[in-house]
Amino acid sequence: MNKKTLILILIVVILIGGGLGYYFFTARKTQTQVPANNPGEFAFGNQVNNGGAGVAVSTPSPIPFTDISSSTLAVNQNASSLQKLQPVSINSSNIIIAMTGGVVFDNGTSTILRYMERGTGHIFERTFGSSTPIGPAKEISNTTIPRIQETLWIPEGDSLLARYVKDNSDEIDTFYGKLTIATSSESEPGSVDGNFLDTNINNLAEGGKDKIFSLENTGEQATGIISNPDGRKQNIVFKSPLAEWLPQWPKEGTVALTTKASQDAPGFLFFLNTANGNLKKILAEINGLTTLTNPDTSYILYSESTDRGFTLNTFNVKTGDANLTPIQTLPEKCVWSKKDTATAWCLVPKFQIPAHYPDDWYQGKILFSDDIWKINVKTGESELLLAINNGIIIDGIKLFTNSTENMLFFTNKKNMTLWSFDLR
Numbered sequence: 001m002n003k004k005t006l007i008l009i010l011i012v013v014i015l016i017g018g019g020l021g022y023y024f025f026t027a028r029k030t031q032t033q034v035p036a037n038n039p040g041e042f043a044f045g046n047q048v049n050n051g052g053a054g055v056a057v058s059t060p061s062p063i064p065f066t067d068i069s070s071s072t073l074a075v076n077q078n079a080s081s082l083q084k085l086q087p088v089s090i091n092s093s094n095i096i097i098a099m100t101g102g103v104v105f106d107n108g109t110s111t112i113l114r115y116m117e118r119g120t121g122h123i124f125e126r127t128f129g130s131s132t133p134i135g136p137a138k139e140i141s142n143t144t145i146p147r148i149q150e151t152l153w154i155p156e157g158d159s160l161l162a163r164y165v166k167d168n169s170d171e172i173d174t175f176y177g178k179l180t181i182a183t184s185s186e187s188e189p190g191s192v193d194g195n196f197l198d199t200n201i202n203n204l205a206e207g208g209k210d211k212i213f214s215l216e217n218t219g220e221q222a223t224g225i226i227s228n229p230d231g232r233k234q235n236i237v238f239k240s241p242l243a244e245w246l247p248q249w250p251k252e253g254t255v256a257l258t259t260k261a262s263q264d265a266p267g268f269l270f271f272l273n274t275a276n277g278n279l280k281k282i283l284a285e286i287n288g289l290t291t292l293t294n295p296d297t298s299y300i301l302y303s304e305s306t307d308r309g310f311t312l313n314t315f316n317v318k319t320g321d322a323n324l325t326p327i328q329t330l331p332e333k334c335v336w337s338k339k340d341t342a343t344a345w346c347l348v349p350k351f352q353i354p355a356h357y358p359d360d361w362y363q364g365k366i367l368f369s370d371d372i373w374k375i376n377v378k379t380g381e382s383e384l385l386l387a388i389n390n391g392i393i394i395d396g397i398k399l400f401t402n403s404t405e406n407m408l409f410f411t412n413k414k415n416m417t418l419w420s421f422d423l424r
Helices: 003-031 075-082
Strands: 085-087 099-107 110-117 123-129 132-141 150-153 159-165 172-180 189-198 201-206 213-217 221-227 235-240 245-251 256-260 266-273 279-287 292-293 299-305 308-316 323-325 334-336 343-349 371-376 384-385 395-401 407-411 417-422
Touching: 003 123, 075 384, 085 110, 099 159, 099 245, 099 395, 099 407, 099 417, 110 150, 110 417, 150 201, 159 201, 159 221, 172 201, 201 292, 213 245, 221 245, 235 256, 245 292, 279 299, 292 334
Parallel strands: 099 150, 201 245
Antiparallel strands: 085 417, 099 110, 110 123, 123 132, 150 159, 159 172, 172 189, 201 213, 213 221, 221 235, 245 256, 256 266, 266 279, 292 299, 299 308, 308 323, 334 343, 343 371, 371 384, 395 407, 407 417
């Protein structure tokens, strides 16, 4: 072996060693940051298990992270796309604020975004023309509602359900508020007036035709109630000896009920017929099961815990087929399209660190750093829309889009700020 060849080999070895050192001591360390004083999305209730029989759904072996090596996203294209990403939860002084939930709706040719400030309960509004904010944020309510942990908006954006834990108590209060907005730009901000719903509503889901589905703990069982958002006209449609469920209301007449997830417990998904109360078992015996049902209940995104982390899978409700998706994330980090019910947008972790999933992520022990992807579960296609870099760390949850689906909104679990991304 000549001297030049030996030198070349030594250089290659050094470069490989340096790359591995960066991954283990820098890249992986970045992923384990813990958000300070952040209760996160899952503020109410503990993770529980569930029993019962059912047909198990198996998935292929997991992969440790979503592979972007085959992506054709060019560097200059990503730099351009990064300009489409921006924090949008600001106050009237143009300061970025933590918030508890947002809603978007159309007003003529404009898009209106509303959100509630976490610390005060004050409500702000921003107007978007195309995808660009027009002018500063406007405070439309200065009614103070402290200690809000979660806000569920009614789609029209003129009313909401604010939830918080009482002082020195485990009780959860849910307040229905109706917005009264000042008609003149020169006027003082408007206000929120309303009433309290039943105590200890564990979870809520907004449904069609101005209705909500609430799950209340009554003794050792859960009771599911459909009512008006203000709690009037209640109709009990569900009872279960299991107290902990996560509801979704994907379409009129069907509520999807998933047992709360833990890596060590088998999870189940049922479809509840709200007309007659019948339950249909959809998924069963899947550890760490979390789900997201699409708007016509034809496909489900679901996660499964593994020894190495978790996988994201699709389930075809009609055929019963389950498949591993090309991306690896949690359903809580995705949103389905309403126009093409086989399409979803997801915030996808760059890496999966070995941990107890989804428990450690729920509890804030793990913080992801995400990229933005689009997938089609029917064709199996996936597209990297944005590799988030330049020091920006986003752990995205609570995704939603505007009606034209050219804007994607999501909450950064790291600090509960609201962000937007232009999908065009």
